[in-house]
Amino acid sequence: KNEVEQSPQNLTAQEGEFITINCSYSVGISALHWLQQHPGGGIVSLFMLSSGKKKHGRLIATINIQEKHSSLHITASHPRDSAVYICAVAEGSSGDKLTFGTGTRLAVRP
């Protein structure tokens, strides 16, 4: 069973700061996902990674398959980035079954 750990669990930042959220997992995977959960509970898919790096706007996600580690970076953070960020890993050929981390609660202060 894959153990997915995220750090930090809670993070408070000032607007404009560069933010890094980390995710590590214990067993080899076919893909890793970063998700954003808003205060109301809704979930948005941000990235799916199987190698390397992806960028979307102010968000950057990287993965190191050998080290079983991924990072989500937010540049020029904004209060609207406040949410819970969740890492989830997919195993097996189908990639359907995801194992989720506990999430990182981010609060960005104006």
Place this chain on the structure above:
Amino acid sequence: EPEVTQTPSHQVTQMGQEVILRCVPISNHLYFYWYRQILGQKVEFLVSFYNNEISEKSEIFDDQFSVERPDGSNFTLKIRSTKLEDSAMYFCASSGMRTFTEAFFGQGTRLTVV
């Protein structure tokens, strides 16, 4: 922007009753998923569904759970005899591709079993 719609947003039911949670996935998507999140805990995978059959399910998805796509648009999760521990937020998601690349989640249904 396309969206996944879940109804109801909140359901309260008595222990032992059957509940059906409904989801309308994005119209051209082919892969459908249910997840649950018990308050304060991690999101957990329940089941994936493709081509009118279950493609994967977790150990949580036991005989009390079932899914179906009754009319080609709705995707439902049925819990036959609810228990207190079924109280959770249930999320539906759909994807156009198998690798979950473009997955869209619904807003969730909060199920409270009393």
